[in-house]
Amino acid sequence: MIPRFSLHHGDCTAILATLPSGSVDLVVTDPPYVENFRDRQGRRIRTVGGMDWIEPAYAELFRVLKPDSFCLSFYGWPFIDRFMAAWKAAGFRPVGHLFWEKPYTSSVGYVSARHEEAFLLAKGDPARPAKPLPDVLPWEYSGNPLHPTQKAVSVIQPLVETFSQRGDLVLDPFMGSGTTGLACARLDRRFVGIELDETYHRAAERRIEDAYRRADLIHLRVAVAS
Numbered sequence: 001m002i003p004r005f006s007l008h009h010g011d012c013t014a015i016l017a018t019l020p021s022g023s024v025d026l027v028v029t030d031p032p033y034v035e036n037f038r039d040r041q042g043r044r045i046r047t048v049g050g051m052d053w054i055e056p057a058y059a060e061l062f063r064v065l066k067p068d069s070f071c072l073s074f075y076g077w078p079f080i081d082r083f084m085a086a087w088k089a090a091g092f093r094p095v096g097h098l099f100w101e102k103p104y105t106s107s108v109g110y111v112s113a114r115h116e117e118a119f120l121l122a123k124g125d126p127a128r129p130a131k132p133l134p135d136v137l138p139w140e141y142s143g144n145p146l147h148p149t150q151k152a153v154s155v156i157q158p159l160v161e162t163f164s165q166r167g168d169l170v171l172d173p174f175m176g177s178g179t180t181g182l183a184c185a186r187l188d189r190r191f192v193g194i195e196l197d198e199t200y201h202r203a204a205e206r207r208i209e210d211a212y213r214r215a216d217l218i219h220l221r222v223a224v225a226s
Contacts, residue, residue, distance in 0.1 A: 004212055005181060005191040009201040012173035012194040013053060016060035024064045024192070025168035026072075028159050028180050030118075030151060031057070033076025051079070054086045057173065062090040064171065068124040070163045072098075075119065087121055096120030100139040100155065116155075120163075129162045146177035146203045157183040164189055178204030185211035 008015045031054075061071055071092060075083045087094065100116040107113045116139065140152040160183045164170055168189050172180035175193035177200055184191040185208065193208070195201040 003190070005184070005193070005208055007175075007178075007181075007201070007205055007208065008192075008194045009196075009198060010194070011053075011196060013056045013060055015194050016057070016064060016173060019064045019192070021063050022066045023169065024069070024171045025066055026070055026160070026164040026170045027061050027065060027172070028072045028156060028163075028170060028183075029172045029174050030074040030149065030176065031174045033079060051082060054082055055089060058086045058090040058092070061171075061173065062092060062123055065123045068126040069122075070126055071121040071123070072159050072163065073119055073121060074116065077117065083119075087119070092121035092123060094119050095122045097135060098133070098159075099136050101136065102139050102141070104141065118159075131162065133158060133162050142179075146207075147200055150177050151179045153179055153182050153186070156180050157186060160184060160189060161187055175204050176200050178207045181208035182211045185215045188215070 058071075065071060073083070073087075084094070096119070098118045098120065102114045102116065105112045105114055137155075137158065140154045142150045142152040144150045156179050160170055160180065164187075166188045169192065170180065170184050170189045171192045171194075173194045175181060175195045178193060181191045181193050181204065183189075191208065193204060195204055
């Protein structure tokens with residue numbers, strides 16, 4: 001029996017190397033942008049080897065994805081040259097760019113930062129979705145209760161719904177507190193998640209187990225009612 005979800009604690013590049021080639025239908029991920037990021041509460045996002053993880057991680061993601069499939073990756077714009085070089089070296093082709101406008105300021109430098117962005121990357125030549133997403137999407141603030149850069153499920157769920165099908169296997173190699181897994185549970189997708197930090201991994205494990213349990217109860221009620 002194929003497990004509905006599988007969660008791994010450790011370095012994503014090493015764990016990805018254990019997954020079969022061409023076994024994943026979709027990647028949705030929000031990777032770390034800088035080394036050992038710390039938020040205002042002092043919480044950190046750990047990385048392995050500074051930014052040296054970028055090239056090998058995306059090479060592995062390309063390998064494990066099925067032909068003609070997608071990888072949706074958030075990124076930090078100051079490092080777009082490094083991310084883009086890694087994506088193209090792995091074999092990905094940028095086919096879309098998504099933008100979320102925030103109704104608040106997340107940081108202030110030379111400008112007031114009020115947006116998030118992600119690239120839609122193709123492996124091969126995937127079919128276009130029946131209902132393409134607009135490239136400017138609404139943003140909901142999660143409050144970051146469990147993770148310094150925690151995305152709301154409402155931000156991730158349309159990505160999973162548009163670029164995968166029911167029963168597909170979705171991978172998040174930087175799963176943080178598990179938001180992608182929650183979206184998968186709600187949409188009847190299978191999920192593989194990887195997280196380096198033990199605290200965030202435990203939080204993700206609790207959330208995802210509960211989400212799939214709730215999804216099972218809903219399916220059971222629907223089956224009984226019918």
